[in-house]
Amino acid sequence: HAEVWNGQPQRVEWLLPTWDSLQTLQMAALDMEDGCLQLEEKRGPGSSCLCASCNASIVNADGSLTSGPWLDEYTQRLEIGIVGYNPNYGLTSLVTVNFFFPRGGHIYKVIHVQSAWVNDFGGDIFEVGLMIICDLIWVSALTYVMVAEVREMVSVVQSSKDKWYEAIMRDYMAFWNTVDWVAIICAYAVLGTYIRLALETAASNSAISGFAEMDSNSTRVESEAQSAEIFEKVEAMVLAEADFRFTLMFYPMVVMLRLFKSFDAQPRLAVVTKTLMTASQDILHFFVIFLSVYFCLALNGVLLFGQDVQMFATIDRAIIQCFRTLMGEWDWDQLKSVGRMMAGLWIWMFVIVVNVLLLNMLLAILMDAYGVVKSKASGMISLPGQISELIRRRRQFTMGERVRLNDIWDAFFELVGDEKEMVSSTMYITKQDVIRQVEGIPPTQAKRTMANARKKLEAAEEIPYTPYDFQDQIALCNSRSLIVRAEVQGLKAAVEEIRRHCYSGPGPQKNGSREATMQAIDTVSQNVSQMGSQIQEVLREESHGYEERQNELCHWQKDMVNMASDSKLTMQKMKKNLQEITQQVQSHAAKAEAKRNGKGIRARSIIEGVMEGNLSQVCAPPELGQSDGQISRV
Numbered sequence: 001h002a003e004v005w006n007g008q009p010q011r012v013e014w015l016l017p018t019w020d021s022l023q024t025l026q027m028a029a030l031d032m033e034d035g036c037l038q039l040e041e042k043r044g045p046g047s048s049c050l051c052a053s054c055n056a057s058i059v060n061a062d063g064s065l066t067s068g069p070w071l072d073e074y075t076q077r078l079e080i081g082i083v084g085y086n087p088n089y090g091l092t093s094l095v096t097v098n099f100f101f102p103r104g105g106h107i108y109k110v111i112h113v114q115s116a117w118v119n120d121f122g123g124d125i126f127e128v129g130l131m132i133i134c135d136l137i138w139v140s141a142l143t144y145v146m147v148a149e150v151r152e153m154v155s156v157v158q159s160s161k162d163k164w165y166e167a168i169m170r171d172y173m174a175f176w177n178t179v180d181w182v183a184i185i186c187a188y189a190v191l192g193t194y195i196r197l198a199l200e201t202a203a204s205n206s207a208i209s210g211f212a213e214m215d216s217n218s219t220r221v222e223s224e225a226q227s228a229e230i231f232e233k234v235e236a237m238v239l240a241e242a243d244f245r246f247t248l249m250f251y252p253m254v255v256m257l258r259l260f261k262s263f264d265a266q267p268r269l270a271v272v273t274k275t276l277m278t279a280s281q282d283i284l285h286f287f288v289i290f291l292s293v294y295f296c297l298a299l300n301g302v303l304l305f306g307q308d309v310q311m312f313a314t315i316d317r318a319i320i321q322c323f324r325t326l327m328g329e330w331d332w333d334q335l336k337s338v339g340r341m342m343a344g345l346w347i348w349m350f351v352i353v354v355n356v357l358l359l360n361m362l363l364a365i366l367m368d369a370y371g372v373v374k375s376k377a378s379g380m381i382s383l384p385g386q387i388s389e390l391i392r393r394r395r396q397f398t399m400g401e402r403v404r405l406n407d408i409w410d411a412f413f414e415l416v417g418d419e420k421e422m423v424s425s426t427m428y429i430t431k432q433d434v435i436r437q438v439e440g441i442p443p444t445q446a447k448r449t450m451a452n453a454r455k456k457l458e459a460a461e462e463i464p465y466t467p468y469d470f471q472d473q474i475a476l477c478n479s480r481s482l483i484v485r486a487e488v489q490g491l492k493a494a495v496e497e498i499r500r501h502c503y504s505g506p507g508p509q510k511n512g513s514r515e516a517t518m519q520a521i522d523t524v525s526q527n528v529s530q531m532g533s534q535i536q537e538v539l540r541e542e543s544h545g546y547e548e549r550q551n552e553l554c555h556w557q558k559d560m561v562n563m564a565s566d567s568k569l570t571m572q573k574m575k576k577n578l579q580e581i582t583q584q585v586q587s588h589a590a591k592a593e594a595k596r597n598g599k600g601i602r603a604r605s606i607i608e609g610v611m612e613g614n615l616s617q618v619c620a621p622p623e624l625g626q627s628d629g630q631i632s633r634v
Contacts, residue, residue: 011053011070014224024050035069075101083234085208090122091115092204094231094238114238116197118205142187149180159419171420176261183254190251193244200237207233267380271373279369286365290358297350298322304346308337326354402445403438411438 013032015025027043028050036049054070071078078099085092093115100108121128153172160167207230214226263269276283298318305312311321311334324330325347335343381389396402415437416422434446 013051013053013070014227016220016223016227019220019223032070077101081231083230085118086115090118092118092208092234092237094234114242116201116204116237116241118201120198120201139191142184145180146184149177149184152177156419159413159417161418176264179254179257179261183251183258186247186251186254189247190244193240193247197237197240197244200233200240204230204233204237266383266386267377268382271370271377274373274377275366275370278373279365282365282369283362286358286362290354290362293353293358294322295319297346297354301346304342305335305338309334322350325350326359400440401442403441405449408434408438408441408449 013028015028017025020028030042031039031049031051031054035054036051039047039049051070078101080097082095083092084095093113096112098110098112100110102108121132153168156172157164157167160171162170207226211226211230214223260273264273298315301312301322302315302318306314306318309331310317311331312318321330330347332343332347335347337343393402397404413419413422416425429450431443431446431450434450435441435443438446
C-alpha cells in the first residue's frame, strides 16, 4: 500500500476547514513552506506562526532544535490525506496524495484511493436476502467438507497399524486431500478477514458518527484528536478491506483445483489433469533449463538496458519485462536507445531461444503426454454415459436390486481389518466369495463387479507398447535382416565360385566334373523346391484345418445360442401352463370345499401336491367318491 512506510511520520499538520477559513488555510500552508519566516512581511507585526510543527523541526550540529520549514532536504515522503464519504454508493474513501523525494532529484507522485462499504447489507431486501442465503449455504458446505475430511483422517488413523502421524503422512496426505485442506484453510481465512473487516467498518462508522455529533463548544484540540481517530479507524478499515480482497483472490484458484479433482472422477474430463501428471517429470526438468536461460537473459537485459530503460533498471523489473517480451510486448523505441544493433541482437536471441526453441519443446512434451492419455481415454465412458449409469445404479439401489460399492468395500474391510493390507493383498476372490461376504448382493451384480475388477486389473498390469518398444523391434528386425543378407551374399559368392570352377576350362575330365557339379546343383534345387512345396502344402492343410475347426466352433456356438433361446421359450411356456394349472386346481378346491363332502380332502391334497412339486399325487387315480368329470377338470 502507498500508506505503508517505515517508521512514524515526523511532522503532522491538520488543516481543518470547519475551524479555519480558506485564507487562514492558505497562510498556514505558506508558513509550512518557509518555516514561519518573515511573519511580519507576510501578515504584519505581531503575527503568529500557523505551522505547529515548524517551531522545532530542524536539528542543528550540536543537537539543538530550531525552527524551520515543514518540508526540508531530509524529507523522503510527503502525504496529503483526505477522508470522504459518498452517500450515493455508501462508500467511505481514504484519498492520499504521496510525493516521494529520492536522492536523484526527481519527485514521484502517487495518488492512492481506497474505499470500503459502510454497510455490506444495504440495498434491496431481495438481493440482501439472496446474498445471506448463499453465504449460509457456502458456510454450511464448507463445514460439511471439513467434517468429512476430519472423519476420513480419523478413519485412516484407526484402520492403520502405524502411528497416527505416520498413517496421516503415508495413507492420507495425497495430492487431492492436500488440495481439500488448502481450500478449507483459504475459505476460513476469507471468513476471518471478512469478520475483521466488519469490525473495523463498525469502528470507523462509530468514529465518523462521533465526529458529526460533536458539540459546537468543543475546542480545536478535541477536533484534531477526533480527526486523528477518524483517520486511524478509516485507514484500518481500508487496509482490512484490502486484506479481505487479497485472501479472496486466492480462493477461486483453490476452487479451480477442486474442480480438477471433480473432473478426475470422469475419464474423459480427466484428460487434462492426467496429461499434466504424465508429463510432470519432463516438465520439471524442462523448467530447470527454462528458468536458467530466462534468468540469464533477464540479467543480460539489466546490464544492457538498465541505465537507459526504466523497465530494466532492476532485476525484478527485468524479469517482468522479459515475460512481457515473451508474450510479444516490448517498446522498441526505448530499447533502441542503447543502440539499434545491440537491442536487435538481444531481441533476436530472446525470441529464438525462448519463444521458438524452449516454448515449442514444452508444447512437444505436453502433446506427447496428451497423445498417451488420449489413447487410453478413447474407449472410456463418456459424461452422458456416466450420468445414465449413476441414474441406473440409483434406481436399482432403491428397488433393492443392487448394493452400493461402499457396502462392498466396508464388508471386505471388516474381514481384513487393515486398509493397506487389503489393498496390497494378492488373494484371488471369486463371485461366490463376494456373495458370501457382502450381505444382500445379487449374484448378477457380484458377477458384473468381478468382471469389471478383472478388466481394471488387467488394464493396470498391462505393459504399454510405447514408441521406444517399436524402435527396439525395428532395430531387431534390421539386425536380423543384415544377418540374412550377409548369409545370402555368402551363399551367392559360393555358388558363383562353383560356377566359375565348373566353366573354367575345356577337357573331358573338367567337362565330366562340371556336368556332375551341375547335376548336383540341379538336384539340390529340385529338393529345395520340393521341400518348399511340401511345407506350403502342410501349412495350407493346417490353416484349412484350423479354419474348419473355427467354423465348426462358430456353428456349435450358434446352435447353443438357439438351443438356449428355445429352452428359455419352453421354460416360459411351462411356467405359464403351471400357473394356469395352479389357478384351476385352486378354483376346483374352492368348489369342492363349498360342497362339503369327501371330495374336499382330495382337493386339498392336490393343492399341496402342486405346491410341493409332487406331480405323482396330482396324476394319481381318483379315490372313491370322486367323479370322472371332476378328475378331468383337475
